Amino acid sequence: MKLLSFRADGRDRWGAADGAGAIDLGARLGRYPDLLSLLRAEALAEAEKAARGAPVDYALDDIAFLPPIPDPDKTVCIGVNYANRDDEYVDRSAQAKYPNVFMRTQGSLTGHGQPVLRPPESEQFDYEGEIAIVIGKPGRRIPQDRAEDHIAGLTCLNEGSVRDWMRHGKFNITQGKNFEQSGAAGPWMVTADQFDGYDDLRVTTRVNGEVRQDDTTANMIFGFRYLIAYVSAFTALKPGDVISTGTPTGAGAFFDPPKWLVPGDIVEVEAAGIGTLANRVADDESPPARFGG
Numbered sequence: 567m568k569l570l571s572f573r574a575d576g577r578d579r580w581g582a583a584d585g586a587g588a589i590d591l592g593a594r595l596g597r598y599p600d601l602l603s604l605l606r607a608e609a610l611a612e613a614e615k616a617a618r619g620a621p622v623d624y625a626l627d628d629i630a631f632l633p634p635i636p637d638p639d640k641t642v643c644i645g646v647n648y649a650n651r652d653d654e655y656v657d658r659s660a661q662a663k664y665p666n667v668f669m670r671t672q673g674s675l676t677g678h679g680q681p682v683l684r685p686p687e688s689e690q691f692d693y694e695g696e697i698a699i700v701i702g703k704p705g706r707r708i709p710q711d712r713a714e715d716h717i718a719g720l721t722c723l724n725e726g727s728v729r730d731w732m733r734h735g736k737f738n739i740t741q742g743k744n745f746e747q748s749g750a751a752g753p754w755m756v757t758a759d760q761f762d763g764y765d766d767l768r769v770t771t772r773v774n775g776e777v778r779q780d781d782t783t784a785n786m787i788f789g790f791r792y793l794i795a796y797v798s799a800f801t802a803l804k805p806g807d808v809i810s811t812g813t814p815t816g817a818g819a820f821f822d823p824p825k826w827l828v829p830g831d832i833v834e835v836e837a838a839g840i841g842t843l844a845n846r847v848a849d850d851e852s853p854p855a856r857f858g859g
Contacts, residue, residue, distance in 0.1 A: 567614050568841075569719070570754035571601050571632040571677075574624050578632065580604075582613065583754050587622025588629055594620065601755075602635055605702050605718055605805035610757060631677035634721050634755040635700060635806045641670040642797050643725060643743065647812025649785050665788050665796055670810075674744045675723075678753035682726050682845045684827060685745045686854035691827045691847070694725035694813035695771030695779050695835035699790060700755050701807040705798055713794035714764070716803065719755040722769075722835045722843035723810045726750070729819045750845045751808070761839055764790045769814065772834040773827070781814035788812075 568583035574590075580601040581591040591598075594616045598604040604613055645666035676682060684691040702718025726749035732742030761767075764783060771779035783789065788796070793809055818825040827833065827847045836842040 567610070567617065567757045567760070568754040569601055569613065569634065569757065570752070571634055571636050572624075573630040573632060574628065578636070581623070582617040583626065584617070584622055586626050588624045588626060589617050589620045590623040591616055593623070600636075602637060602806040605635075605700075608703065608805070610702070610718065631679050631752050633675050633677050633751040635808060637672060638806045638808050639804045640801070641672070641675070641808040641810065642801075643668050643670055643810045644788065644793060644812045645739070647787050648781055648814045649787055650815055661787060665793060667797070668738070668740055668743060670725075670749070671744050673746050674726075675749045675751050676747045676845070677750060678843050678845070680750065680845060681747070681848035682724065682750055682833065683745070683747045683848055683850035684829065685728060685748065685850050686852060688728045688730050689826055690729040690819070690824070691748070692727045692729055692818045693771060693773065693778070693827060693833045694727055694817055695769055696723045696725055696810045696813050697721075697767060697769050697783065697837045697840070698723040698751060698808050698810040699794070701794075701803045701809070702758070702805055704802065704804050706802040708795050708798040708803070710791040710795045713791040714758070716794055717758045717790070718805065719757040720761065720764075720767075720837070720840055721751055721755045721808075722753070722837050722840055723808075724750045724771075724833055724835050724843060724845060725810060725813060727817075727819075746850070750843055752843050753841055756840050768838045770836045771813075771816065772836070773818075773825070774832055778818070778825075779814045779816035783811070785814075786812065
């Protein structure tokens with residue numbers, strides 16, 4: 567089942583994608599005002615039953631997509647998690663013993679079909695195509711052998727990055743990963759029952775139709791089970807939490823010369839069994855921030 571959040575007729579809604587249309591499940595299951603409340607109630611089976619045979623309420627072309635979970639408690643991102651990505655770094659450092667982890671704010675992500683914004687503070691705007699896990703069952707210190715039980719589904723994520731701002735601090739990249747509306751998630755969450763395992767899922771990123779990234783989760787350093795166990799060791803995972811699992815080689819920063827995103831570019835992140843997240847790049851027309859340093 568494909569579950570999505572969207573805006574139509576002036577209201578935020580949620581439902582199921584069926585072909586070229588969306589079924590408004592919020593109108594049918596009023597006790598769940600949004601997809602997050604459905605996950606918290608562990609009521610995916612109710613949504614599936616309500617969607618079965620229901621007529622489409624909106625054409626997908628007539629809705630504004632939101633991130634599948636517009637308001638998660640947290641979005642946890644994993645850096646440098648494909649085995650050959652170390653080759654992109656000049657220091658050729660040894661493979662990490664543990665995952666590289668950082669967080670993204672809710673406002674830094676938008677939905678499928680919405681513009682991603684290049685900030686006025688930098689021209690070094692980049693893409694990172696990823697598969698993201700949506701948590702469905704809460705847990706703390708989750709053992710790896712039970713980790714997959716906590717997955718509600720998967721979505722695509724474009725982990726938009728402002729590269730020079732990732733190097734402002736000595737030990738963190740937070741600011742370069744959190745410009746408003748610099749990344750995107752969607753177009754929907756595909757429920758876990760649609761996947762026969764997670765160990766060989768392909769993710770491909772295209773810019774204006776040109777393939778830039780292409781790899782499978784078989785080449786991850788830390789797989790889904792390990793990531794859920796590791797993250798839940800230091801923070802309680804809650805329904806709707808998102809873990810974005812890392813990007814393959816081929817980000818624009820590592821071409822010679824770099825291939826930065828510019829307004830008008832179309833970034834597509836396609837993942838096996840999920841679909842394609844597509845966004846056009848636009849300039850954030852706000853005046854740039856001015857500060858010393």
